[in-house]
Amino acid sequence: MLEIMRENASGWIVKILFGIIIVVFVFAFGMSGLETGQDPILATVNDQIITRAEFEDAFQRAAEGVRTANPDVTPAQLQDPQFKQMVLGELINSRLLLHEAARLGISASDEEVFAAITRQSYFWNQAGAFDRDIYMAALRSIRMTPALFEANFKNEMIAGKVQDMVRKTGVATPEQARQIFDWVGEEVRVDYILSSPAAFAPQVRVDAKEVDEFYASNQDKFMVPEQVRIRYLAFTPKDLAARQEVSDPEIDAYFAANSASMKQEEQVKASHLLIMTSDSDSDEEQAEARKKIDAAYAKAKAGGDFATLARQNSEGPSAAGGGDLGWFGRGDMVPEFEQAAFSTPKGQVSEPVRTQFGWHIIYVEDRKEARELALDEVRKDIAIAIAEEKAAERVTDLLDQAMDRLVSGMTLDAVADELGMLAVTSSPLPEQGLVQNFGLTPEAATVVMDIQKNESHKTPLSINGGYMLVEKVEDIPAAPLPIDEVRDAIEGAITQQKAAALAMTEAQEILAQLTGPDSAEAAARYAARIKTSEPFDRQGNVPALGQSQALAEAAFGSAGKEWLPQPFAMQQGIIVARLSEVIPASEETWAEQKDAWIDQASQNYQLEVLNAYMTGLRQQADIEITRPDLLN
Template structure:
């Protein structure tokens, strides 16, 4: 916890975390969670209370920190009973550990505590030293006493200390680490025969009665969901930043204090023309591709427009943009391409370059040398950063003012005018649109969709990085798309489904013949010309060029060389029959380069196991009573 606090104590994110999280529980627990029953204790551990207020504080701090670290996190996970129970479980463990620390005579001295506080970056002056005035300002801004903050720090450090004490026996051997490394780093290759579903589309026959039956059996697939048009005001640093003034002097000071953040690697801006050639292409195929790329190169060298040549001849995905690749640094492209590009000067065109994709011609349009970005290059970025930091400080005040105006009956347009902020209007918004667009929970989106027309949300809606208040101005009920409008799509879907079933049947027959000694040789000979070997892959199940199939990877690693796997596997567009070609152990050189990191990781794993075992023993002896289960299940 201390390390996370240190890492996250700078920037506007921590201000949101400690400053405007007061209302995050509105949609986490519902209003009923804090009305009526006002029991101040959520649970007891060995008759020692865990105050509800403490649980609330830790919950919202943890939720906001997770949102900050992973903005794409599913909001529903942060509202789930499992997550709330995990937070309570964390508090229970903390109480148990604190009690055990006292029993063992482990404590935190004042000097240790003050050292930890002095290491928090938010309290450091420009020269990196602890600044007491910054510390006091931090506490004042959050209406927190020094005693409360220091007690939280003391408890956190005490728990960390006892965990380190308990984990002292963790000492993995090099043999254990090497065994783990060998297992995790091993790769495999398969030989496979692919049966495409597209080959069976013509054989798929879908009748009108089947289409009608599917339409009637799956009304949800063809329902246009209920939607609403809403006006809203966003209270996030990004939205409110436009109303903040940032002076040139502030930007210059920020740049001077953060120069290390504005260093850049050498870069090139380039276009390319690609002629596709498989890595395992025959000599004749390679010769044809070389002849084709040489002709294009001659046209480019003669002065013809490179972008137009790319649009006409390139076989890569960038052809529609004239082969444009934009700016890139070393490490962004495959090695041969990168080496050729960084040797070129501005305006130069390369000779044909062979990569695993084929032959490329590269034109470098501009270059940037490695070094420090100038202030002019980054001033717009700095201005945005400072404006967002200022905006984050104003969110609480603006939001409180807006809620007072909502309570007085004022409409959203008038509220926006009063606050001097923009009122935005959505297009037709569904439950799903709202959750995705704003990062709000499904319950929060539902509360907006279910608003009566013309009314506003009475409480703020928690969204990614902040809050919003909304007013519904129009509602559109759910409706079913007519069959004639979706008939073509249904027919196409059912045809593809039939085709995939036929592909699976053929693949299963082929697999059966290959696995039967009496027919194996003849069947292998019949598919030999279409048999391919995959790129190597790991145990995670992603096979380059084929896609993700963990079950296929699991069975391949469990198989022996040249043994056909006992089932056909579905991959995008078809099925494959496969056998293990090779299992490739990781190299000794790789082991030597990663040994220390693996040993450290294994030590952490063993330490966690020891700590968990220690905690289970303590928990088994502890008396834990939850007196407010409603706060966990709402």
């Protein structure tokens, strides 16, 4: 692990500033100068001990390093036994490596240690030279003496020499790297027949009994999570702005200083009609999409009502609203769409334009040209901006006043009345809703959920733009939604299940015919439905069909072009498939990336060799965990 940290010096763990010193030199090797006294022994490694104090110190420092690198990590995750076992495992590894170094006669001189320390850039001054004052300040910041730090640094160097010795035996040959490259880079195509559940959905019937049974057996899927209603005071510039007075001269001065930036950008108000298609569609599907958009364009140019055409023909999410997109400016849409929209005159329809989403025609209802705004047009916005600036200066002072009153026993409403503020009661919110609505951290949201009813939290909570004080109004237990509210969703789910089952039945029947005694006749009968996929690799992400690891394994394992022995469920439906083509890894890519693949293969081999070596040391060592309870 130490060597990995060193080799990845640009990674996140090095960015913990001087915390990295703690992780590398203390977490890995422990506090070698720690006074153990009568401290309980957590583990023994041959004749060496690891004390509880040493483990806890390493654990706390490692946890702090992880928190610094990943602020979203939760206390529960850091208290996970697996994390604690990892910390202990590194302490054990360090003992084993140092023991092995002693057996092999591997050491590091004081001169080597000093030279290596001076090469650590976090001890350099601005001139790029080792600075003893910076070095001493860094050690003081982590409460380590030079002797202790240097002893741990020396241990790391010695262990690193053992690891380097082992790694040197793991070098990949070009032939081995090529085998890996060929395996990873190989792709296949499959011929397939798709049975789409959507084709069977109109045949499906769902009765009330089925809905009731589905609801009864799947109530966990229809649960409204536990919710709370809170009463809160918000201390943000936006919420406190109403308390600030803004004069006309202040507005005039603000406008004079910022008028150059107060512009209305060019905008259009438009609607569109979309026929969806993608590059992975077959030539026939793309031709059909173009045919549809051309027909819609002809009707629009002939004077047809665009909103009606969009509702009847558009395949985009705006179809229900007649294709309405509202006002938008430059940069809001993909480039091809933007160019067509802004080049089409007001009241006219653009020619069909192709984007990554498909074919569009665009009706431009209105336009706003770019222009500078007059003072009266922005007066209200300026007043709000000035008020928020003033309020920002009052947030801390007002929060302190509120806290003094809250701690003295006043209710949140009484605090609000005395300070001239307004306490607001929220609608019912789940824990995640507290995060989304207010910008609370997940940990703070959990705190709010745990407040007792009618009690207030005595500490301000950080929210978007400032802070809030919170009082619990109501706890609302988790409960299932009434069946009438989810009936349509249940009917839809059952319909999908039944349609998928019918599609699977059809696929199984097709496969049986294609592999049965009359396979030639069946192949002729289904020839029109056979399509060929785009190339895909062993990960099984098949363009236009979806992901299936099972399909990838079967296709890459196929010895010939017979139909594979089972149907495969994909996102688009159920398919029967056969291997169509094996596409070898690119020779050109190998020539370009050969050295990188050899390096990567060597790194993989080195890691495997080192892991095997450490496993061997562990198996040969006498390791005893005397206090496993400390890892729980």
